[in-house]
Amino acid sequence: MDEFIKLLDSGLDYVNHEIIGDTIVIHVVSNRAEVICPYCGCASSKKHSVYERSFQDLPVMGMKSRIILSNRKMFCTNPTCSHTTFAETFPFIRPKAKKSSRLLDRIVDVSLNVSSLNASDILKNGIADVGKSTICNLLKKDIPLPEKEKVIKVCIDDFAFKKRHTYGTIMVDIDSHRIIDLLPSREIGDAAEWLSAFPNLEIVSRDGSVSYHSAIKQADRNIIQISDRFHLLKGLTDAAKTVIASLVAANIGIPASASHYEGTETTDYWEKDSVREDFPTREHNANCEKKR
Numbered sequence: 251m252d253e254f255i256k257l258l259d260s261g262l263d264y265v266n267h268e269i270i271g272d273t274i275v276i277h278v279v280s281n282r283a284e285v286i287c288p289y290c291g292c293a294s295s296k297k298h299s300v301y302e303r304s305f306q307d308l309p310v311m312g313m314k315s316r317i318i319l320s321n322r323k324m325f326c327t328n329p330t331c332s333h334t335t336f337a338e339t340f341p342f343i344r345p346k347a348k349k350s351s352r353l354l355d356r357i358v359d360v361s362l363n364v365s366s367l368n369a370s371d372i373l374k375n376g377i378a379d380v381g382k383s384t385i386c387n388l389l390k391k392d393i394p395l396p397e398k399e400k401v402i403k404v405c406i407d408d409f410a411f412k413k414r415h416t417y418g419t420i421m422v423d424i425d426s427h428r429i430i431d432l433l434p435s436r437e438i439g440d441a442a443e444w445l446s447a448f449p450n451l452e453i454v455s456r457d458g459s460v461s462y463h464s465a466i467k468q469a470d471r472n473i474i475q476i477s478d479r480f481h482l483l484k485g486l487t488d489a490a491k492t493v494i495a496s497l498v499a500a501n502i503g504i505p506a507s508a509s510h511y512e513g514t515e516t517t518d519y520w521e522k523d524s525v526r527e528d529f530p531t532r533e534h535n536a537n538c539e540k541k542r
């Protein structure tokens with residue numbers, strides 16, 4: 251197990267471990283003789299105290315893992331330093347983080363391909379306990395937005411901050427299907443100004459809204475506007491429904507004399523005792539009688 255821990259950081263030593271439910275809990279200590287003060291850069295070997303720091307790491311043997319680190323607090327011996335004490339820090343985890351950096355990378359990798367809700371379900375199954383809100387925050391922090399000059403083909407649409415109250419506009423890259431930017435408005439002027447900030451836009455796919463049509467035109471008349479498939483199909487089916495509803499009555503009466511049975515009264519199947527008194531049978535035979 252010590253070798254596994256050394257893969258995380260050679261400055262850690264394995265102490266012991268226990269299995270709790272679906273998680274392996276590993277206790278570790280730092281083996282560094284000296285610790286560098288993050289405020290002044292001076293090394294110190296003078297220990298102030300020790301506290302337990304708990305964080306999640308990548309799974310081990312198919313089990314979620316939690317590391318319990320005996321984290322040292324050190325005295326800074328540099329008399330000119332702004333701090334008298336400091337906590338030992340490690341390159342594999344950010345200060346105060348509850349997950350190692352490599353686990354956060356794994357979470358981001360999984361979450362980029364599915365919704366945060368699905369990502370949370372996938373990750374909770376043997377990788378890490380992480381909620382959808384944490385995933386959303388992580389994606390917002392860790393995914394750098396593309397340079398505006400490199401944005402060429404996008405789709406824009408509105409979304410609700412609060413349904414029927416406040417709306418914003420989302421921009422998605424057509425090739426990568428990734429969100430590029432968000433605008434806290436869907437007003438023509440705001441959207442036009444926002445779109446103008448992307449100088450190399452060539453194609454914008456949009457819904458049928460007049461507002462976005464005008465905003466794109468205001469931003470740059472040379473941008474090619476395309477109706478997206480979803481809204482085209484929705485518009486087409488809605489229009490087809492309206493036309494069909496105007497041509498065809500809601501209820502269509504079928505004349506009592508109508509029958510799709512032609513020919514003579516049946517004598518085999520219809521004459522069986524099990525169906526003799528069946529209403530459709532009697533009606534059918536009555537119709538045949540009338541036609542004679």
Ligand SMILES: [Zn+2]
Pocket residue numbers: 287288289290291292326327328331332333
């Ligand atoms: Zn210092």
